[in-house]
Amino acid sequence: MNVQRDLKGLSPRSDAARDSRAAAQDLARRAAAEGQIDVAVATMDSPIGELTVAVTRRGLVTVAFEGEDRDVLFERLARELSPRVMEATAPTDEARRELEQYFGGDRRRFEITVDRSLIGPFAQKVLRATSEIGYGELATYGDIAGRIDRPKAARAVGSALGSNPIPIVIPCHRIVGAGGKLTGYAGGLPRKETLLRLEGSLLEL
Amino acid sequence: MSGAHRSGPGRGTIPPFQTFLEANRAPVYRFLVVAVGPQDADDVFQETFMAALKAYRRLTDGTKLDRWILMIASRKAIDHHRAVSRRAVPSEDLPETATTDRGPFDADDPLWRAVRSLPPRQRVAVVLRHVLDRSYADIAELMTSSEPTARANVHQGTKRLRELMT
Numbered sequence: 202m203n204v205q206r207d208l209k210g211l212s213p214r215s216d217a218a219r220d221s222r223a224a225a226q227d228l229a230r231r232a233a234a235e236g237q238i239d240v241a242v243a244t245m246d247s248p249i250g251e252l253t254v255a256v257t258r259r260g261l262v263t264v265a266f267e268g269e270d271r272d273v274l275f276e277r278l279a280r281e282l283s284p285r286v287m288e289a290t291a292p293t294d295e296a297r298r299e300l301e302q303y304f305g306g307d308r309r310r311f312e313i314t315v316d317r318s319l320i321g322p323f324a325q326k327v328l329r330a331t332s333e334i335g336y337g338e339l340a341t342y343g344d345i346a347g348r349i350d351r352p353k354a355a356r357a358v359g360s361a362l363g364s365n366p367i368p369i370v371i372p373c374h375r376i377v378g379a380g381g382k383l384t385g386y387a388g389g390l391p392r393k394e395t396l397l398r399l400e401g402s403l404l405e406l
Numbered sequence: 407m408s409g410a411h412r413s414g415p416g417r418g419t420i421p422p423f424q425t426f427l428e429a430n431r432a433p434v435y436r437f438l439v440v441a442v443g444p445q446d447a448d449d450v451f452q453e454t455f456m457a458a459l460k461a462y463r464r465l466t467d468g469t470k471l472d473r474w475i476l477m478i479a480s481r482k483a484i485d486h487h488r489a490v491s492r493r494a495v496p497s498e499d500l501p502e503t504a505t506t507d508r509g510p511f512d513a514d515d516p517l518w519r520a521v522r523s524l525p526p527r528q529r530v531a532v533v534l535r536h537v538l539d540r541s542y543a544d545i546a547e548l549m550t551s552s553e554p555t556a557r558a559n560v561h562q563g564t565k566r567l568r569e570l571m572t
Binding site (some may be wrong): 202204205207208209211216217218220221222224225227228231232235237238239242272275276278279280283284285286287288 | 419420421422423424425427428431432433434435436439440447448451452455456459460462463465515517518521532533535536537564567568571572
């Protein structure tokens, strides 16, 4: 008898890959139920491509667009928040539901709590001012600079908006160039345009 | 490497738990399927990774996590075997009770029955050696024993399997 060969035969590689995937999904459900996940990550479909949402105990901490590197995102969350980053759907239910309602035209205001841990001090000010721009409204970079009493900082406002970790929910898409020109968007201009059309802000353009 | 200051990403940084889980789930499962059997592999898998998740926040070194999880899995497999032994006498000579046919092999597969009859530490050592190809030094470290003990466990277990299977 060849013990090594026969024992390996008991444990086929392909079955372990498949069965361990199912076991890992059970693990995620259990870990979420026991409150052992610090950052829960899940994906959802949307009219602007697949979105990845991450939720901590404090709230929604990031929304990432399709095309962003998954490993880079997970490593950033692990480094800046907690290494206990895990794919799990239940903790993200509320965030995903509100986003779905928004894309379905049934929600004009997000109620979910946001976790601002990934936002630096200057960007905090910029993004708080941005959150005051309502559904269907637009503001310019200069408007936001004025609102935070830094009237000459339009360029810095632009880069703070570009670093927004919670796009859509913190509506940086509502900020446009002087004269209403659609300028940069971290998710790409077509996405910005889709969001503004959804909100009815682009009719006049 | 230990104690050296590390710079840049990689080395000492703790990977996201999801990444760690994806890298290690298949080998841990492959180990457990033979170490505790197809019926209980799922349960012990959950216990193993839940223990890892609970300890994960306190980790300071991101290297050798593959060993760390196998060490937990080995301990859980041994504990599981002891718990099962307390519940029931080994059923080697008893008629098999009906079992579901999930898992990669049958619960009354003769080789699995032989594996199951090994004492827990021998069983775990044999599986680490023959299924996961671990060195004796690794097995000693994973089972917190000496290398001669690891070697003896593997040899005695393997010898016993040969006897049972011929």
